Amino acid sequence: LRRNVEDFTGPRERSDLAFVTFDITADILNEKSGLRTFCNKILMLIFNIFDWNVKQLFLYLSAEYSTKNNALNQVVLWDKIILRGDNPRLFLKDMKSKYFFFDDGNGLKGNRNVTLTLSWNVVPNAGLLPLVTGSGHMSVPFPDTYETTKSY
Amino acid sequence: AMDLFGDLRRMNKRQLYYQVLNFAMIVSSALMIWKGLIVITGSESPIVVVLSGSMEPAFHRGDLLFLTNFHDDPIRAGEIVVFKVEGRDIPIVHRVMKIHEKENGNIKFLTKGDNNEVDDRGLYKEGQNWLEKKDVVGRARGFLPYVGMVTIIMNDYPKFKYALLAVMGAYVLLKRES
Numbered sequence: 429l430r431r432n433v434e435d436f437t438g439p440r441e442r443s444d445l446a447f448v449t450f451d452i453t454a455d456i457l458n459e460k461s462g463l464r465t466f467c468n469k470i471l472m473l474i475f476n477i478f479d480w481n482v483k484q485l486f487l488y489l490s491a492e493y494s495t496k497n498n499a500l501n502q503v504v505l506w507d508k509i510i511l512r513g514d515n516p517r518l519f520l521k522d523m524k525s526k527y528f529f530f531d532d533g534n535g536l537k538g539n540r541n542v543t544l545t546l547s548w549n550v551v552p553n554a555g556l557l558p559l560v561t562g563s564g565h566m567s568v569p570f571p572d573t574y575e576t577t578k579s580y
Numbered sequence: 581a582m583d584l585f586g587d588l589r590r591m592n593k594r595q596l597y598y599q600v601l602n603f604a605m606i607v608s609s610a611l612m613i614w615k616g617l618i619v620i621t622g623s624e625s626p627i628v629v630v631l632s633g634s635m636e637p638a639f640h641r642g643d644l645l646f647l648t649n650f651h652d653d654p655i656r657a658g659e660i661v662v663f664k665v666e667g668r669d670i671p672i673v674h675r676v677m678k679i680h681e682k683e684n685g686n687i688k689f690l691t692k693g694d695n696n697e698v699d700d701r702g703l704y705k706e707g708q709n710w711l712e713k714k715d716v717v718g719r720a721r722g723f724l725p726y727v728g729m730v731t732i733i734m735n736d737y738p739k740f741k742y743a744l745l746a747v748m749g750a751y752v753l754l755k756r757e758s
Contacts, residue, residue, distance in 0.1 A: 484638060486675075486694065490657045499683040502657035504676075509694065511637065527699075532680040532688075547658050549675075551638040556722045559658055 485510040486549040493542040495531065503529055505544070603752045623649035623718035628662055628671050629728030634693030635660070635673055642729035645673060647718025655679060655687055655713065660720040663691065666705050671717050674700060680710075688712055 488507035495501060506526045547561040617626045630643040639645070647662055655661065659676045674691040677699060681687040688710035692699040701709060734741035 486638065486658075488658050492657075497682075498680040500679070500681040502679045504657050504678065507694075509637065527677065530678075549638075549658060549660070552723070554724050557660065557720055559656075 481552045481555060482550055483512055483553050484551045486551060487546065488548070489544060489546050491529065491542055491544050493539055495539065498532055501531065503527075503531075505529055599752070599754075603749070606752060621648045621718065622651060623647045625662075625671065625717050628673070628717070629731045630673055631670065631732070632693075634695050635675070636695045638694060639673065639723065640725070642726055642732055644724040644728040645720045646722040646724075648721050649716060649718040653719060654681075655689055655716070655719075661691065662717040662720060663711055663715045664717055665703060666708070666715065672700070672703065673720065686712075 486507065486509055488504050490502050490504045492500070492502045504527060545561055547559065550558050550560065618624060620626075626647050628645050628647060630639045630641055630645060633641055645662065655676060657676050657679055660673065661676055662671050662673050664671055672691075674693045674696075676689050677692045678690040679687055680689070689712075690699055690701070690710060704711070734744070
């Protein structure tokens with residue numbers, strides 16, 4: 429779902445604005461790729477990401493794509509803070525993006541290669557601050573035309 | 581306490597010069613370590629203290645952050661960067677929310693504090709909508725809680741800073757190598 433609107437928060441030209449809805453199912457207790465990266469860094473056998481030194485996880489969904497204007501664009505659409513002790517199983521349905529998905533220009537129209545990935549920033553009680561990207565990702569192809577009638 | 585002053589009087593010039601040189605050596609070593617850190621990390625300020633609560637609950641006022649600023653390190657969404665707005669001296673620690681990078685490596689990006697409702701455009705200079713690589717002091721790589729509180733206290737209560745320096749100076753000058 430995409431519209432071309434005047435972006436009042438940015439430079440005063442018309443830019444592509446996208447609205448994305450998504451479902452996230454993440455079982456953080458068993459996220460294997462995060463587990464492996466963590467193990468490599470700390471050389472300890474950990475059974476889940478939330479070990480004794482993890483204070484919180486900053487989870488975010490970002491869209492990555494290329495346009496004529498810019499070789500690489502990354503936009504964070506949604507984020508969530510998970511504190512130690514919170515329920516580690518996420519099952520969010522039909523979420524709307526938290527932040528406006530503005531492109532720098534008109535590069536979203538017809539863009540077939542927009543990739544959504546889920547990543548997280550591990551915040552320890554003390555120590556290193558790693559940024560880990562989840563192993564799954566999904567491509568969202570954008571339509572060739574603008575949406576003029578539907579409201580969001 | 582009387583012993584201390586007795587010691588002072590009994591010290592001859594040579595011993596006094598020795599103590600002063602000792603003190604100077606400690607100060608120089610500390611400065612060299614700091615400069616060395618600046619070179620190794622590539623950041624003009626490799627250790628910063630978090631000054632506000634805009635990144636809670638991850639970082640609180642008084643936490644210490646360790647930064648690197650390698651030239652070839654790309655800026656990516658989700659990273660925590662420390663930047664300075666042009667013309668202001670205060671380093672701000674926030675997260676990168678959006679990046680638009682050209683093929684030649686020129687990048688413009690937008691930041692936001694985790695604990696803030698809106699992005700940082702209101703903090704940037706008048707008319708400025710994006711940050712650039714030159715505004716970045718460093719990328720947060722590691723962190724220690726609470727340790728930076730000492731700096732904040734010294735800033736807010738200068739008398740405490742002078743008292744601390746006086747005590748440290750007195751200790752080093754009067755300490756006798758046995």
